Amino acid sequence: MRRTCLNMVYELAKTDERIFFVGSDIGFGTLDEFKADFPGRFFVEGVSEANVIGLAAGLALEGKIVYTNTIATFITRRCFEQVALDLCLHNVNVRLIGNGGGLVYAPLGPTHQAIEDIAIFRALPRMAIVAPADAEEMKRLMPLTVDYPGPIYIRLAKGGDPVVTDPGMSFRIGKAFVMRRGKDALIVTTGMMLKAALDAADKLAQDGLKAAVLHMPTVKPLDTSVLLDLAEKAPIIVTVEEHSIIGGLGSAVAEAVAEANFDSVKRFKRIGIPDVFPNKYGSQAGLLTHFGIDTETIVSVIRQLNKRPSGQLATERN
Amino acid sequence: MSDFPISAKSVPTNTTPLDRRSCELRRQIVRTFAAGQRGHVASAFSLVEILRVLYDDVLRYDPAKPNWAGRDRCILSKGHGCLALYVLLAEKGFFPEEELWKFCHTDGILGGHPEYGKVPGVEASTGSLGHGLSIGVGMALSARFDRADHRIFVVGSDGESDEGSVWEAAMSAAKHRLSNLTLLIDYNKQQSYSTTYEVLDLEPFADKWRAFGFEVEEVDGHNVDDLRAVLARTPLVADRPTAVICHTIKGKGVGCIENNLKWHHKSRVADEEIQMLLLELEVD
Numbered sequence: 001m002r003r004t005c006l007n008m009v010y011e012l013a014k015t016d017e018r019i020f021f022v023g024s025d026i027g028f029g030t031l032d033e034f035k036a037d038f039p040g041r042f043f044v045e046g047v048s049e050a051n052v053i054g055l056a057a058g059l060a061l062e063g064k065i066v067y068t069n070t071i072a073t074f075i076t077r078r079c080f081e082q083v084a085l086d087l088c089l090h091n092v093n094v095r096l097i098g099n100g101g102g103l104v105y106a107p108l109g110p111t112h113q114a115i116e117d118i119a120i121f122r123a124l125p126r127m128a129i130v131a132p133a134d135a136e137e138m139k140r141l142m143p144l145t146v147d148y149p150g151p152i153y154i155r156l157a158k159g160g161d162p163v164v165t166d167p168g169m170s171f172r173i174g175k176a177f178v179m180r181r182g183k184d185a186l187i188v189t190t191g192m193m194l195k196a197a198l199d200a201a202d203k204l205a206q207d208g209l210k211a212a213v214l215h216m217p218t219v220k221p222l223d224t225s226v227l228l229d230l231a232e233k234a235p236i237i238v239t240v241e242e243h244s245i246i247g248g249l250g251s252a253v254a255e256a257v258a259e260a261n262f263d264s265v266k267r268f269k270r271i272g273i274p275d276v277f278p279n280k281y282g283s284q285a286g287l288l289t290h291f292g293i294d295t296e297t298i299v300s301v302i303r304q305l306n307k308r309p310s311g312q313l314a315t316e317r318n
Numbered sequence: 319m320s321d322f323p324i325s326a327k328s329v330p331t332n333t334t335p336l337d338r339r340s341c342e343l344r345r346q347i348v349r350t351f352a353a354g355q356r357g358h359v360a361s362a363f364s365l366v367e368i369l370r371v372l373y374d375d376v377l378r379y380d381p382a383k384p385n386w387a388g389r390d391r392c393i394l395s396k397g398h399g400c401l402a403l404y405v406l407l408a409e410k411g412f413f414p415e416e417e418l419w420k421f422c423h424t425d426g427i428l429g430g431h432p433e434y435g436k437v438p439g440v441e442a443s444t445g446s447l448g449h450g451l452s453i454g455v456g457m458a459l460s461a462r463f464d465r466a467d468h469r470i471f472v473v474g475s476d477g478e479s480d481e482g483s484v485w486e487a488a489m490s491a492a493k494h495r496l497s498n499l500t501l502l503i504d505y506n507k508q509q510s511y512s513t514t515y516e517v518l519d520l521e522p523f524a525d526k527w528r529a530f531g532f533e534v535e536e537v538d539g540h541n542v543d544d545l546r547a548v549l550a551r552t553p554l555v556a557d558r559p560t561a562v563i564c565h566t567i568k569g570k571g572v573g574c575i576e577n578n579l580k581w582h583h584k585s586r587v588a589d590e591e592i593q594m595l596l597l598e599l600e601v602d
Contacts, residue, residue, distance in 0.1 A: 040463050045493075051452045051486035058456020061434075061442070062464075081446060082483070086453060089443050090434055 002159045004135040005097055008142035009067045010034040013041065016146060018063060022056045024049055024070040049074050053082035053094070060092035065146055071105070072098030072114035072155065076121060087151040088126045094151050101131060101155035101191060102242030103278065103287040110277040114155075118190075119247025121153050122220050128173055129219040131155040131191035134163045137217060140171035148173055157192040158284055164195045165215070176223035178230065182210030185302045186234035188227065190216045190249045193240045193293065200298035209306060219249050224256045231257050236267045236305045240298055242288065245272040267305040271297055327515050329577050330507050332567045334540040338601045340366055344571045345599045346405040346418070350428075352592045354421035356585035357430065360569035360578065362401035364506040364539070365473070368564050369394075371545040372471060372502075373406045381411035384438040390468050391457050393442045395450020396475035396504060397431040398583070403440075404428050412439035448481030450474060451501060455491050458499040458559075469552075470499045477509030480518045485530065492531020497553040500560040501532070504539060506568035510582050524563055532561040539564025572598050 010033055013019040020041045021034055035042045045052050049070065056066040068075065075098050076083070087094050098117060105112035121127050130152060132138045145152055152173070169177065179194065180201045189197040194215045201211040212230055216223065231237055237257060239250035250270030257266060273291050280290060288294055336344075343366050351357040373379075377390045394403050401421075408415045413427065420426030427436050431445025442453045454472040461468055478484060491499055505523065507514050514520050527534045533554040537544045545564070554560045568582075569575030572595055 043459070045490050046486075048483075048486035048490065050448070050483035051455070051490050054449055054452025054483065054487065055456040055459070055490060057442075058453040058458075059460050060456070061453065062457055062460035064460055082449065082452075085443060085446055086449055 001132065001135045001138050001161060002099055002156045004138045005142060005154065005156060006031055006069065008139065012142065012146055013038055016065070017041075018065045019146070020059055020064045020066045022052050022059070022066055022068045024052050024074065026069055030069070049079040050082050053079045054086050056094045057082070057086035057090055057092050060094050061090060066094045067097060068094060069097040070099065071112060072101050072117050073112055076114060076117040076153075080120060083121070083127075083151070084124055088124045091126050091150045093149065095145050095154060096151070097154045097156060099156050101157060103273070103284045104158045106278070106284045106287045107281045109281065113278055115244045115273050115278070116247060117153070117155065118219055118241075118243050118249065119251070122247060122252065126150045127220060128152045129155065130173060130217055131157075131219060132217050133165050133192055133194040133215060134161050136163050136167050137165045137169075137171065140169065141173070141217070144171065144173055155191060161192045162195055164198060174218050174221045174223060176214055176216045176218070176226040178212065178226065179215050180211065180213040182212040183233060184209045184306065185211040185236035185238065186214060186230050187211050187238050187240060187298060187302075188214045188216060188249065188253050189240045190219050191242060193242055196293070196295045196298060197240050199295040200302070203295065203299045204302055207303070209302065211302060216249060219252060222252050222256060227253065227256055228260050231260065231266070232262055232264075234266070235264070236302055238269045238271060238298060238301055238305070240271045240293065242293060243272050244275065245270040246275055248272060267308070269301050269305060271301065330565070330567055332538065332540055332565070332570065334538055336540070336571055337542070340370065340542070341571065341599045341601045343370060343402070343405055345596055346409075347401045348592060348595045348599065350401055350405060350418040350421045352587065353419040354423070355587065356422055356583070357401050358398040358583050359401065360575050360581040361396065361399045361475075363570045363572070363575065364566040364568045365396070365399040365402040365504050366570070367540045367542050367545060368473060368502055368504060368566075369402050369406055371542055371549060372473075373410060375546050376549045377471065378468065379439070381439070384412055388466070388468055390471060391441045391454070392471045392473070393444065393450040393454050394432055394440075394473050395444055396447065396473060396478055397444030399473075399475070399504065400428075400430070400432045403432060404437075407437070407439040410439075413437065447475070447478040448483040451484055451487035451491070454499055454501075455487050455494070455496065458491070458496040459494060461498055462496070472499070472501045474501060474503050476503060476505045476507060476514045476520055476523070477517075479503070479520055479523075488527070488530040488532065491559040495557045496559045497556055500549075500552050500562065502562045502564055504566050505563050506566040508568040508577060508579060508582070510579075512579065527561040527563070531558060533558045534561045534563060536563045536565065539566035540570055
C-alpha cells in the first residue's frame with residue numbers, strides 16, 4: 001500500500017507540474033525515480049517535521065500540491081501545531097502520508113505506534129482523513145487527492161495487506177461503502193480492519209446472524225448519510241479500528257448515532273485499542289490479537305450483544 | 319564580531335531620533351490600540367521602522383491586487399507586532415482605514431494576530447511563533463522553481479528564536495541557498511517574561527545565524543537610512559539567505575513604554591493614558 005501510494009505520487013507528478021514532494025528523513029531509495037526525473041520538485045529536509053510542514057505550506061500557498069511522507073507518529077504528534085495552523089488554518093493542499101497507522105510498527109514500541117492520529121486530526125477543522133483498506137483502494141484514492149481542496153491525511157497500513165475491495169468499485173473522499181447488507185447488526189470499519197469485519201460477518205452468517213459491513217475509508221468528513229441510514233435499521237452497532245477507542249472512528253460513529261436520536265434502542269460497542277500505550281512488542285497481528293481487534297472478538301461481541309436483554313447493558317462498563 | 323557591542327545583559331538603549339513619519343505611524347498604532355482596547359503596543363513600536371522601510375522603499379506590491387503573482391511576499395512571523403503592519407497596510411490602501419477602528423471587534427477583519435485570507439496583504443496567519451520562516455522557505459523554493467523574480471521577506475523576533483522550528487527552517491534555507499529569502503529580526507532583547515538574556519540567552523546571536531548559513535548584517539533597527547541602505551544591498555550574497563538583525567527598543571518612542579515589560583501586552587487602557595501616549599508622540 002505504501003509503495004502503491006508513493007508510486008502514484010510519482011505517476012501523478014509526471015503529468016502535473018504542481019505536484020511536489022517533501023520528505024523528512026525518509027527511507028533510503030524512497031521515490032528515487034521522482035527525484036531523478038523531477039529534482040526541482042523533490043525535497044528531503046531531514047528530521048525536522050515542523051519545518052517540513054511549514055515549508056510544504058509555503059509551497060502550497062503558492063499553488064503547489066504538496067505530498068509529504070514520514071512515519072505517522074512524527075507527522076501527527078511532533079508537528080501538530082504546524083499541521084493545525086500552517087495547513088488547516090490556511091486550508092492548503094498538502095497531503096500527509098503517514099507510514100504505519102495503528103500498530104504496524106509493533107516491534108518498534110510506543111514511540112512509533114500511531115494510536116491516536118485519527119483522534120487528534122479529526123479535531124482539526126478542514127482536515128480530511130482517509131485510511132484505505134488495501135492497495136487497490138489506494139490506487140482509486142490517489143488521483144482524487146490532487147484537486148481535493150484543503151489538507152488530507154492519508155493513513156497507510158502495513159503493506160502487503162490482502163486485497164478485500166473490488167477493483168471495480170468507485171471511490172470518493174467522504175464516501176462510505178456498504179460492503180455487506182444485513183439486518184441483525186452493523187459493523188463499521190476503516191482501513192485494513194475491513195477484512196476482519198468481512199470475515200466476522202461470514203462467521204456470524206453461519207449462526208444465522210446477518211451483519212451489515214460499512215467500510216468508511218474516509219473518517220473525516222464522515223459519510224453520516226449512509227452511516228445513519230444503516231444504523232437506524234440496525235439493533236447492534238460495532239465499530240472496529242486499529243486505533244484508540246478514544247476519538248477515532250468509534251467515537252465519530254457514536255457521536256453521529258447518539259445525536260440521530262433514533263426511536264429504537266441501539267446496542268453499541270467500540271472495538272479498538274484501549275486507553276493505554278501498548279506495552280508489548282512482537283508483530284502488528286500479535287498486538288491486534290492482544291487488544292482483541294480481530295475477527296473472533298467482533299464475532300463474540302456481536303453474539304453477546306445479540307443475546308443480552310437491553311436492560312443489562314447499562315450495568316456493564318468498559 | 320558584532321558591529322553592535324550592545325550587551326544583552328544590560329538595558330538596551332537607542333537614541334536614534336524618530337522623524338515625523340515614524341511618530342505619526344506610532345500615533346496611528348495608539349489610535350488602533352485604543353479602538354481595540356488591547357494589543358501588543360511595545361512590540362509594534364519596536365517594528366515600525368523595519369516595516370516602514372520595507373513597505374515604503376523595498377517591497378514590490380499593488381494594494382489593488384493583493385494577490386498579484388509578481389508581488390514580494392512579506393510574512394510578519396512575529397504576528398503579535400501586527401498593529402504596526404495593520405497601520406501600514408491601511409495607509410497603503412490594502413483596506414480602508416476604518417478597519418483600524420474595528421481592531422479586535424466582532425465585525426472587524428483585524429485581530430490580535432494577522433490572518434491570511436481575511437486581511438488583504440497578509441501572506442500568512444501568524445501569532446504562534448516559529449512558523450513564518452519555514453513558510454517563507456517554501457515560498458522561496460516555489461519562486462525559484464517558477465523562475466519568478468519576486469522575493470520573500472520574513473520579519474521575526476528574538477523571543478521567537480527560542481523556538482527550535484526557527485533553526486530547522488534556517489538550516490533548510492541555507493541548504494537550498496535561498497538568496498531570494500531575507501529574514502529581518504526585531505532584536506529588542508525583551509520578551510514576555512523578562513529580557514532575552516534572562517529567559518533564554520540568544521547570544522552570540524549574529525554568529526549563530528552565520529553558523530547556520532546566513533549572510534548576516536546588523537543594523538540600528540530605528541535608523542531609517544541605515545535600514546534602507548542594508549535592504550538595498552540584499553541579497554547580501556548571491557548564494558545564501560540574508561539575515562538582518564535589527565537592534566531595536568521594545569516600545570521605542572514613548573519613554574514609559576520603552577523596555578517596560580508591563581507593556582508587552584496591554585488591555586483596558588484609560589483614555590487619559592491614550593492621550594498621554596498621543597501627546598508624547600506629537601511632532602512639532
